[in-house]
Amino acid sequence: MYNHFLMRHLGIYYMLVASICFAATGAFAKMLSSDMSSIEVVFFRNLVGFILIIIALYKKPLHQKGGRPFLLIFRGVIGTLGLLAFFYNIANINLAAAFTFSKTSPIFTALLAAFIFKEKLSSKGWFAIFIGFLGILFIIQPNLGVSKNDLIGLLSGIGAALAYTSIRELRKYYNTGVIVLSFMIFGTFIPLLCMILAEFYTVSYLDFMLAPFIMPDTKGWIFIALMGICGTWFQIYMTKAYAASRKAGAVAAVSYSDVVFSMIFGLMLGDSFPNFIVFCGIALIxxxxxxVAKEK
Structure with a gap:
């Protein structure tokens, strides 16, 4: 009976493990950010992923239809921009708040699906979008002034939403491995170009995109390795979660537990506990x- 219960909910357990790994990836990124720029953290994070994907594709080459290279480029560029914004927030605000901003992507994805793909949203779907934006207002608190970190936080959510939306069309032409590889290529080389450019030109308000390379010390290399391992485990267990579950919506809903885990890791790293209004905003998002996940 216990084994039957375990197998029935295996996808949920896998997603919990994936969420812990994702939160741990953010925690190691935050620790790295004390010694290097968030751009460099993104570079190393994607470099590890790029190497692993190349190894996997070498063992099992892919065959795909192809035909939408510009959309593939768009996904790579906009996805990398969203990732740069996400890791910049990890470095500069509470870990839980950074994760919560990134979790606004399903809200924007639902809106894009409604207006671009003409998908009909139920009343519950529109209600979910409404409380999501209410949560954003609670976190940003515009009456106190909208900060740069708030805007970059929204950019991380919008960038991820645009990237996820483009995947829906790309899947008709490309294998998933090719889509992931293209993202890893852009996610590695765009930060590299940004760091090279930063050696000659810097702008304070673009510091989430322009910062010079700093050679990691021994501790930094260890954190980079741990971040890469946790990021890989996240991808593995997230894939297992969706493969083992018959209800993708339930698994997607459980994925929001990474906000809780990121809050725990953040407190361990010295983050202050969110005030009541911000906490309510996190809960609403x-x-x-x-x-939104339950709508799927």
Missing amino acids: VLSGVL
Whole structure:
């Protein structure tokens, strides 16, 4: 009976493990950010992924239809921009808040699906979007002034939403491995170009995109390795979670647990506990995401 219960909910357990690994990836990124720029963290994070994908594709070459190279480029560029914004927030604000901003992507994805793909949203779907935006207002608190970190946080969510939306079309032409590889290529070389450019030209308000390379010390290399391992485990267990579950919506809803785990890791790293209004905003965005996931 216990084994039957375990197998029935295996996808949920896998997603919990994936969420812990994703939060740990963010925690190691935050620790790295004290010695190097968030751009460099993104570079190393994607470089590890790029190497692993190349090894996997070498063992099992892919065959795909192809035919949408510009959309593939768009996904790579906009996805990398969203990732740069996400890791910049990890370095500069509470870990839980950074993760929550990135979790606004399903809200924007639902809106894009409604207006671009003409998908009909139920009343529950529109309600989820409403409380999601209410949560964003609670976190940003515009009456106190909108900060640069707030805008970059929204950029991380919008960038991820645009990237996810483009994948829907790309899947008709490319294998998943090719889509991931193209993202890793852009996610590695765009930060590299940004670091090279930063050696000659810097702008303070673009510091989430322009910062010079700093050679990691021994501790930095260890954290880079751990970040890469946790990131790989996240991808593995997330894939297992969706493969083992018959209800993708339930698994997607459980993925929001990484906000809780990121809050725990953040507190361990010295983050302050969110104030009541911000905490309510986090809760509303998580609830919004869960409701959107249940719509799938």
